[in-house]
Structures are given as C-alpha cells and as structure tokens.
Amino acid sequence: MSILSYVLTLLAAYLLGSLPTGYLVGRAKGVDIRTVGSKNMGATNVFRTVGKALGIFVLLVDAAKGWAAVALLAPWVAHTVVIGGALGWLPVVAGVGAILGHNYTCWLQFKGGKGIATSAGVFIALVPWALLVALAVWIVLFAATRYVSVASIAAAAVLPVATWFSTHEPGLTAVAGVLAAMAIYKHKKNIERLLAGTENRIDFGKKKAGEKGVTP
Numbered sequence: 001m002s003i004l005s006y007v008l009t010l011l012a013a014y015l016l017g018s019l020p021t022g023y024l025v026g027r028a029k030g031v032d033i034r035t036v037g038s039k040n041m042g043a044t045n046v047f048r049t050v051g052k053a054l055g056i057f058v059l060l061v062d063a064a065k066g067w068a069a070v071a072l073l074a075p076w077v078a079h080t081v082v083i084g085g086a087l088g089w090l091p092v093v094a095g096v097g098a099i100l101g102h103n104y105t106c107w108l109q110f111k112g113g114k115g116i117a118t119s120a121g122v123f124i125a126l127v128p129w130a131l132l133v134a135l136a137v138w139i140v141l142f143a144a145t146r147y148v149s150v151a152s153i154a155a156a157a158v159l160p161v162a163t164w165f166s167t168h169e170p171g172l173t174a175v176a177g178v179l180a181a182m183a184i185y186k187h188k189k190n191i192e193r194l195l196a197g198t199e200n201r202i203d204f205g206k207k208k209a210g211e212k213g214v215t216p
Contacts, residue, residue, distance in 0.1 A: 005077055098121075130167070134162055
C-alpha cells in the first residue's frame, strides 16, 4: 500500500466531507446559518432555524458524505491506484478525512459542524454494529432529555467501547476514541450551557406566541 494512495484518499475524502451542506441549504433560503441560532452549520441548527424538513435533509446528506467516503471513495482509490486493489486502512483514512472536512471545511475559513452525522455515516460503513449501539444510546437519551447535545456526547463516548466489542481491533478502536474525543470537544459550548442550565431542548410542537427561540 503506497503512501500516495493514503494521501489521495485523505484529500479526496476531506473535500467530500467539506461540502458545507447546512450553510448551502441556509443560503438557498436566504439565511446565513452562521449568524442565527447556535451559529453552527450542523443539522440541528438548520432544523431549528430554517425548517424541520431541511434539517432532516442536511442530516441525511451529512451522513451520506461519511458513508460515501468509506464505502465508495476508498474502494475506488484501491482499484484505481493500488496494485491488486487491496483496501488496507484506506476506508479508515477516508472516514477520518470526511469527518475532518465536515468539521473544518476549507470553504468557510475552516469552520464547520460537529461531525455527529458524518461520523454516523462513516461508522455505519466501517463498523455498523458499533454505530447501532451508539445510535440506540442517542435515541434513549434524546427521548429522555430532549437535549440533542446530551444524546450526541453520550453516543460519541460509547462509540469506541462499542467498536472494541464489535471488532477487537485496537487500531480501529483508537481511531474511534480520537474521533469521539473530537466530537465531544466540538460540543464544548453545549457543555458550558448544560452546566449553566441554559441549554435548551428540542421542541417538536409549535411555538407558543412570545416564546423565545431555542439554542442548539
């Protein structure tokens, strides 16, 4: 496996992940997503400030970026660049590249989302059982608290453990741990609001008259 194949995979996956879906959707609706709500470009902020349907669309596209990097891009590089078509660690490198691209997009001064949806797409392709465990944790905690941040932080924390029990691969578990730590770090402002008691919950109902907007 040549260094060139890894570099090409990392760069191509980064560019794929760097597509700023939330920002583009907001712009299409005349909104700069960086200036409203939490000012984050992820699906949650789009959901709350631009519209629920568009928030779900951003969530799916961001997840698709991660999945495509692992399931489509890495095999393509393996079959076109690598002699013999061996995958090796190309899928892992592609997944890391896509998440970095989403979190630090080169198109918007290296500011991006928090990587939860893109990470989900990566791990559904890499370690589906681990992702399903993390998703179950996310669903349970979100249903119990209505805090997206609490659910996302807990799911990220569980992911390395679930990866280990699913694969018993130290290297892949270590990568999952680093990505989980990065996802939790990207939630630092949410953690500050949780500690201060100012974090707001998702409300699927209609806002009441005079109700203040919520912060993702």
